[in-house]
Amino acid sequence: MPEPGDKIEIKEYDNCPGCGSSFIGNPIPEESIANYNPLDADPNNYPNTHFRRVIGIEIKGQRDGVLHWKCPDCGFRWHRFTGLVLEKGKKLSKQKGFTLAELLVCLAIVLCLILVLVFSMKGCPGSTNNLSFKAGTKVMVDGVPGTIMGHERIDTDGNYTMDTWVYKIRVIDREGEPETIQAFESEVTLAPER
Numbered sequence: 728m729p730e731p732g733d734k735i736e737i738k739e740y741d742n743c744p745g746c747g748s749s750f751i752g753n754p755i756p757e758e759s760i761a762n763y764n765p766l767d768a769d770p771n772n773y774p775n776t777h778f779r780r781v782i783g784i785e786i787k788g789q790r791d792g793v794l795h796w797k798c799p800d801c802g803f804r805w806h807r808f809t810g811l812v813l814e815k816g817k818k819l820s821k822q823k824g825f826t827l828a829e830l831l832v833c834l835a836i837v838l839c840l841i842l843v844l845v846f847s848m849k850g851c852p853g854s855t856n857n858l859s860f861k862a863g864t865k866v867m868v869d870g871v872p873g874t875i876m877g878h879e880r881i882d883t884d885g886n887y888t889m890d891t892w893v894y895k896i897r898v899i900d901r902e903g904e905p906e907t908i909q910a911f912e913s914e915v916t917l918a919p920e921r
């Protein structure tokens with residue numbers, strides 16, 4: 728950004744030489760457009776079609792007409808005929824609120840956090856959730872020998888967030904009948920080899 732004392736090119740700026748904000752304003756209404764253009768201008772091709780937002784400053788006793796130009800957004804001011812920078816523009820604060828892109832990124836992050844939270848409680852679909860015994864492994868459950876049939880998720884309290892993984896284990900009950908029981912990983916040990 729040019730500093731006071733610097734000189735900038737003398738020309739009609741479409742953007743502020745300080746902050747870059749556009750000086751092009753609203754379109755001039757058709758019924759009054761001739762008033763804003765030279766008398767000999769071609770009505771089909773007026774050079775001035777939009778209002779300009781730049782502020783023209785006239786200084787009493789110095790000149791009858793604009794002497795300084797000033798940006799309506801940052802306040803950057805320069806001399807119309809010398810290009811001398813007279814006032815440094817303020818740094819424009821970032822626009823308030825979020826842009827759409829920023830909002831989408833925030834939503835994506837929140838969604839990821841929710842997914843991580845849910846899967847860390849439920850176990851990811853298709854994963855074994857750290858269960859280490861494969862189907863067919865001979866194991867002991869509370870002193871009873873059995874065979875791992877597989878594992879499944881069970882609902883421990885009617886609330887899905889408390890689902891947990893258990894082994895389905897085929898054991899032989901006291902009457903000698905095969906029975907499938909469920910056991911948490913912590914209750915299962917590898918059967919001693921014979």
Ligand SMILES: [Zn+2]
Binds near residue numbers: 746799800
């Ligand atoms: Zn500016």
